[in-house]
Amino acid sequence: MEFKEPQAIYLQIAEYVCEKILLEKWNTDEKIPSVRELAVELEVNPNTAMRSYEFLQNKEIIYNKRGIGFFVSANAKEKVSVFRKQQFLETELPVFLKNMNILNISIQEIETFYIAFIKSKNLN
Amino acid sequence: MEFKEPQAIYLQIAEYVCEKILLEKWNTDEKIPSVRELAVELEVNPNTAMRSYEFLQNKEIIYNKRGIGFFVSANAKEKVSVFRKQQFLETELPVFLKNMNILNISIQEIETFYIAFIKSKNLN
Amino acid sequence: MEFKEPQAIYLQIAEYVCEKILLEKWNTDEKIPSVRELAVELEVNPNTAMRSYEFLQNKEIIYNKRGIGFFVSANAKEKVSVFRKQQFLETELPVFLKNMNILNISIQEIETFYIAFIKSKNLN
Amino acid sequence: MEFKEPQAIYLQIAEYVCEKILLEKWNTDEKIPSVRELAVELEVNPNTAMRSYEFLQNKEIIYNKRGIGFFVSANAKEKVSVFRKQQFLETELPVFLKNMNILNISIQEIETFYIAFIKSKNLN
DNA sequence: GTGGTCTAGACCACC
DNA sequence: GTGGTCTAGACCACA
Known part of the structure; x- marks a missing residue:
């Protein structure tokens, strides 16, 4: 997996x-990959993978x-x-x-991009 | 000036x-504040102000x-x-x-937010 | 390491x-000394070593x-x-x-110097 | 006049x-442009022009x-x-x-460049 | 006055 | 351990 900079x-x-x-690929009470498996899969140091799981555990999204x-x-x-949703509405939006507004891009343009995005997604 | 964390x-x-x-407050070939002036104005160390100018000089936005x-x-x-614009299209969009798509928000909702945003902007 | 003035x-x-x-002592994708190691080795402040790496990273000669x-x-x-090569052809040459031309030195003289230079190099 | 960076x-x-x-455009005991004239001509601060003359005066190339x-x-x-000549031989050469040697450029290439240089000079 | 460089030392997030 | 950022303070050459 490739990671972006910031x-x-x-x-x-x-x-x-x-x-x-x-996306319901992993469901309630289902076992997810072990730290080591994930680390190998994503080509990351196991410590880093562990940290992700710790983070998610703190947020009570996964348990151990x-x-x-x-x-x-x-x-x-x-x-x-x-x-x-909260993050989206408060920060991203x-x-x-x-x-x-600054770049002078209209809602119509966004809609065009969105339609293209949905299409390309359905193709895969 | 206040700075945000990340x-x-x-x-x-x-x-x-x-x-x-x-916003055309500073225009082509206009002198911008000296490193020290900017540092005082924004309450940062001159080295930090210098670093900003170095960065912008590398991007050829300012010259010396x-x-x-x-x-x-x-x-x-x-x-x-x-x-x-490039950053917007390649990263943000x-x-x-x-x-x-994931959060199931429609273009119509975005449009509503956008109209509200424009309105609130015009009030100020 | 000794540094020259200008x-x-x-x-x-x-x-x-x-x-x-x-000289191929450090090759593609090979790890180079850490900022701190280099600083110790060359007896400079880590900030200065860091600055060199930053410079080279901007030029895409090294990556992080x-x-x-x-x-x-x-x-x-x-x-x-x-x-x-570019610098040589555009600036030095x-x-x-x-x-x-001004000093009235001929190509033959330069050649003589060059041969002497190559010889002295091969001796070491 | 345009000035180069370093x-x-x-x-x-x-x-x-x-x-x-x-090039014998200015000869012994001939008056050269005043500091101000030179500064105007080269689009430079008079202080800077003055400093050049001081430098040359120290080297006894001009007098006041x-x-x-x-x-x-x-x-x-x-x-x-x-x-x-001294500087050329000790530093530049x-x-x-x-x-x-490093860039693998031969004396023949240098000669070619030299001939081209002389030609272009004679044209002007 | 201007920028530019360097040191020293600190703190941080991240791997 | 790694890089990255910031402050403080100093010194310099140059315009």
Whole structure:
């Protein structure tokens, strides 16, 4: 997996896990990959992968059974969803609207991009 | 000036300078504040202010006349504008569209937010 | 390491790194000394060593893996080589030819010096 | 006049004056432009022009008659010539030969460049 | 006055 | 351990 610059790698991994949960690839009480498996898969130091799981555990999105592994918490999907929506509305959206305005980009253009995005997604 | 946490101060200062250029408060070949003046004004260490100017000079947004000071480059406004637009289209927009999709937010909702944003802006 | 007066230390360090790359002592994707190691080795302040690496990173001669260290970029050797050649042809050579002309020094004399230089080099 | 980056402007102006003397455009005991005239001509701060003249006066290449102006010293041409030759042989040539070697440029290539240089000079 | 460089020392997040 | 940022203070050459 490739990581983008400004954000910490462990947060990007946490994002990746949340996405799996949101898209229902990993469901409540299902065992998720071990720290080592994840580290190998994403080509990351195990410490970094561990940190992601710790982060998600703190947010009660996953839980740990000692000696067995990590599992998806009940209501994880809802928690992630609420958290994201909040972040989206409070942080991302205002910046986005400001930039639309400064860069003089119309809602129609955004719509065009959105339609293209949905299409390309359905192709895969 | 107040600085927000995650981003480096010197980058926020660079942003500040770019804003001045975008809003045509500082125009082509106009002298901008000296490193020390800026440092005093924004209450930062001169080294930090210097670093901002170095950064902007590397991006060819400002240039230096030896012993005299820093000046706004020709086409600085366009450069800043292009740079921002590129960043918006390549980084911000894809994330935004993905989140719209995951969080199930429609273009109509975005439009509503946008109209509210424009209104609140015009009031000030 | 000893540094000569007119040029900034951090640029001389950058030169030193480039030389290592040109002479293939440090090769593509190989880890180079950490900022602190280099600082100790060359007896300079870590900030100064850092500045050299920053400079070389801007020129895409080295790159950074977060939390791990700096590495030699692919094609670093070519980049350094091209960069030097360009500087030679655009800056050094014109001055040199002008001086040859003004000082009335012939190509034959230069050749004599060159042969002597090569010889003395092979002796060491 | 345009000035190149690494060298101080006042030294480049001194170079300019020396060239005039070497090419016998300004001869022994001839009055050279006043500091102000020179400053206007080269678009430089008078202080900077003054500094060049001071520098050349120290080297006894020009002399000053108070209230009248600066004049070319006797033997100025020889002095400049000797000084340049010395600098050429001790500083410029060794660097040049080393770069020829590193960049793998032959004497034949240098000769080609030299012939082209002489030709272009005769055209003007 | 201007920028430019350097040191020393500190603190931080991240791997 | 790694780099990255920031402050404080100093010194310098140059315009």
